[in-house]
Amino acid sequence: MPDTSVEQGQHPRVFVADIGGSSIRLGVSDAPGSVRLVESVPTPVDNWEAFGATLEALAARHIGETGSPLVISMAGAIDPASGVICASNVPCVSGRVLGAELSSRLRRRIRMANDAACLALAEAVEGAGAGHDVVFCVVLGSGVGGALVVGGRVVGGASGIAGEWGHGLPVGTSVEFDGMGHVQPVSALRCGCGRLGCVDTIGGARGLERLNTLLNDEQKDSHTLLDDWQRGGERARRTVSAWLALVSEPLAAVINITGASVVPVCGGLADVAPLIDALDAAVRKRTLREFRERVVVPGVFRRDGGLIGAAIVARQDDAREP
Structure with missing residues (x-):
């Protein structure tokens, strides 16, 4: 025994x-x-x-x-x-x-x-969020998830669901690529939860692939797409630029609402360090509070x-x- x-x-x-x-x-x-x-x-x-x-x-x-x-x-x-x-x-x-x-x-x-x-609690208490009172943990895997930890305790609320930013928050329907007023419309996609335009439709790895299909009319898996982006591929750059703009807006809104001072990111996309660096920069441009240090960081527990x-x-x- x-x-x-x-x-x-x-x-x-x-x-x-x-x-x-x-x-x-x-x-x-x-x-x-x-x-x-x-x-x-x-x-x-x-x-x-x-x-x-x-x-x-x-x-x-x-x-x-x-x-x-x-x-x-x-x-x-x-x-x-x-x-x-x-x-x-x-x-x-x-x-x-x-x-x-x-x-x-x-x-x-x-x-x-x-x-x-559980993942958010691990990051908040013993991982990338240790020492912070309000931690919002993001999961960017095949889809999008999240959870909120305050004072070392997971916030569940009356429904048992809190921090589920992948559903309910809408993503934008247009992207300005060059800062010169050239706007590209992006069609809202139907989510598996039944709603239209949830962050989950474009935020995870499968969503990144959907977004690439919408913008470039090509089928490419997320690994290849992100490799192309890091090598400077023009089509991949277009897709990732749109992804950063569309995902950073609702994530900045979550930070504004919750008061989180750090956002550890876990899931498969968190393994691509340059992507998380770029997401952090995009989010900090959109938050009400001016963060002098990084707020979106790779999680410790993968x-x-x-x-x-x-x-x-x-x-x-x-x-x-x-």
Whole structure:
């Protein structure tokens, strides 16, 4: 049986899981800021029984029958009143009171947390936002996500959703490329959420590709496009210039509304340092407050942010308990 004991003066061991559409990653944290991955297995996305059995087997192999709680970081919206989750990337759990059902099956307390919120918490407490009171974390992956942390705590609100700037905020429908009054119209795209012109339609990697198709009438993946941009390609420069203008406006609005003093960026696009440098410059031109130092910065946790954030959630929960 795994050893979950804690010697005097040590931090209690925390078990965490990061569940995505491809894999379930189980980790253990023996101290703040540190998470060790113990096993990764494929996620059964369409079979509820297989999903529960997979988590049950992971817990049996690595946590044991001690009743130690488990914090799960997972994409999706969790209703704070009912506990019902909506997770498009793992359809078999949608509509379930997932925390309660897993608690019963695994015979331990399960705490559910949104993956973007966990990532934001990791960046705010132990990453690029450490030392800042208000941190808005942006995810620029295949799509757009975000979460708000104030005073080291994730802001959820009555709906459990806060910081979701990818949906609701509209992007512009025109871009001025040369500063000489030459304006290019940009058609608003229908978003997967049903709305028209959300940031998510053009802000992530797939959105950058859509924008390039609109402007240049060509199909090109985001990696090739950004490589071309860094080499000075004219069509790529046109697309990235439009992307920077369209994305920086709503992001500057978020900073104006929340008062965030730093915006760590995670996700695949954050790996392209010149792009994040350019986004920071574009955002700072549009904020009401004049930032003398960088505000949009690459995130520290690219791989294990969900696990590290889940461990922070676990320790914050423990601190609340009498």
